[in-house]
Amino acid sequence: MAMLSHTTEPVGSESLEKWESVGSGGFGHVYKARHRDWGFDVAIKLLHDGVGFYSSAPIHKEKALAEEASHMDKVSCEFVLRVYGLYEGIPPLGGLAMQKGIVMEFMGGGSVQALLQDLSGPPPWPLVFRLAHQVALGMNFLHSRNLMHHDLKPSNVLLNDEFNAKLADFGLSRVSTSALNSNNEMTGEAGGTYKYMPPEAFEASYEPVRAFDRYSYGILLWSIVTGKEPYPMAHSSLVALRIPEGDRPPCKEINHREAEGLEELVDLMKLCWDQNPSKRPTFKECLEVTEKVFSKHKKEIHGAVHLVLTRLESHTRYQHLNTRVPFSFSPETPESSKSHETMDHVRVT
Ligand code: ATP
Numbered sequence: 001m002a003m004l005s006h007t008t009e010p011v012g013s014e015s016l017e018k019w020e021s022v023g024s025g026g027f028g029h030v031y032k033a034r035h036r037d038w039g040f041d042v043a044i045k046l047l048h049d050g051v052g053f054y055s056s057a058p059i060h061k062e063k064a065l066a067e068e069a070s071h072m073d074k075v076s077c078e079f080v081l082r083v084y085g086l087y088e089g090i091p092p093l094g095g096l097a098m099q100k101g102i103v104m105e106f107m108g109g110g111s112v113q114a115l116l117q118d119l120s121g122p123p124p125w126p127l128v129f130r131l132a133h134q135v136a137l138g139m140n141f142l143h144s145r146n147l148m149h150h151d152l153k154p155s156n157v158l159l160n161d162e163f164n165a166k167l168a169d170f171g172l173s174r175v176s177t178s179a180l181n182s183n184n185e186m187t188g189e190a191g192g193t194y195k196y197m198p199p200e201a202f203e204a205s206y207e208p209v210r211a212f213d214r215y216s217y218g219i220l221l222w223s224i225v226t227g228k229e230p231y232p233m234a235h236s237s238l239v240a241l242r243i244p245e246g247d248r249p250p251c252k253e254i255n256h257r258e259a260e261g262l263e264e265l266v267d268l269m270k271l272c273w274d275q276n277p278s279k280r281p282t283f284k285e286c287l288e289v290t291e292k293v294f295s296k297h298k299k300e301i302h303g304a305v306h307l308v309l310t311r312l313e314s315h316t317r318y319q320h321l322n323t324r325v326p327f328s329f330s331p332e333t334p335e336s337s338k339s340h341e342t343m344d345h346v347r348v349t
Pocket of ligand 1: 022023024025026027028029030043045081104105106107108110111114155156158168169
């Protein structure tokens with residue numbers, strides 16, 4: 001495949017064992033497998049579902065795959081998902097056809113979207129502040145390398161076993177199947193992406209710039225703080241109409257007294273989703289706020305992670321995670337975690 005000209009040698013099926021299905025998205029299917037030589041688990045995102053021959057993978061997807069691979073050299077950052085290389089082979093699950101895909105770091109904690117769903121609300125405050133900070137760190141790194149994400153949303157922020165965040169899909173997201181119409185034009189409707197798109201992006205002549213990601217970050221902060229999906233009942237065409245008119249998710253339910261630094265984070269969120277792109281702060285500026293507010297809760301992070309693991313231990317998705325109390329954790333529930341538990345919308349099954 002001439003398009004995939006990256007120097008990394010493709011990973012073939014013979015190098016991988018113990019395949020398990022993880023889930024599907026707009027781009028294809030994701031599997032988990034153990035790399036025989038490396039001895040650890042990796043995630044493999046396949047381009048299509050294995051129906052037909054591999055030449056049937058749409059050109060825009062192959063292009064995106066090549067783009068993602070070429071970003072590998074530019075991005076090596078703790079807060080951006082690591083891509084190990086390309087996959088080419090016949091996977092034991094998912095059909096008999098030759099398939100192409102991308103081999104990535106496996107993230108045992110799932111996505112922020114899944115976490116909010118499984119907790120039926122936001123995580124404890126220390127984790128909220130850490131997620132806000134780690135996403136800003138990853139985005140600042142991407143922007144400093146002249147890369148934009150363009151699909152920053154809770155399902156594209158993945159979590160490791162300790163719920164540390166890494167950005168995913170910054171190459172693939174721009175052309176995921178559902179975001180392309182039959183003419184391969186961007187429609188913006190990629191699994192809720194409209195809701196994270198800035199007002200100016202709904203104009204026909206729009207060329208994406210960094211301010212796009214800054215807006216998405218504002219909406220993402222709202223989702224993490226409230227544990228909710230923005231505009232849950234609204235049809236995408238209504239969202240596309242109202243965002244340019246200035247509609248934003250509601251902030252009146254957020255009680256600033258719940259946690260130290262929350263007011264500053266909410267102020268940052270509102271600046272990020274400003275109607276005027278030039279007023280949105282850079283990620284470097286966001287970091288000044290997120291670092292400061294996270295520092296107020298840093299000591300309680302182990303307790304907060306443990307609390308989340310305990311709440312989620314009955315969910316199959318998290319059963320492989322270690323729910324033992326970290327040695328550095330004092331068994332009392334941290335004050336700032338308790339306060340978030342008392343919010344109405346935190347109902348954990
Ligand atoms: P979209 O098409 O809008 O991006 P999505 O992000 O859910 O949707 P995928 O990125 O294809 O779609 O992910 C499908 C599933 O696989 C999701 O549940 C996601 O959390 C999971 N997943 C994706 N990448 C990894 C990874 N590297 N490690 C662990 N799980 C992953």
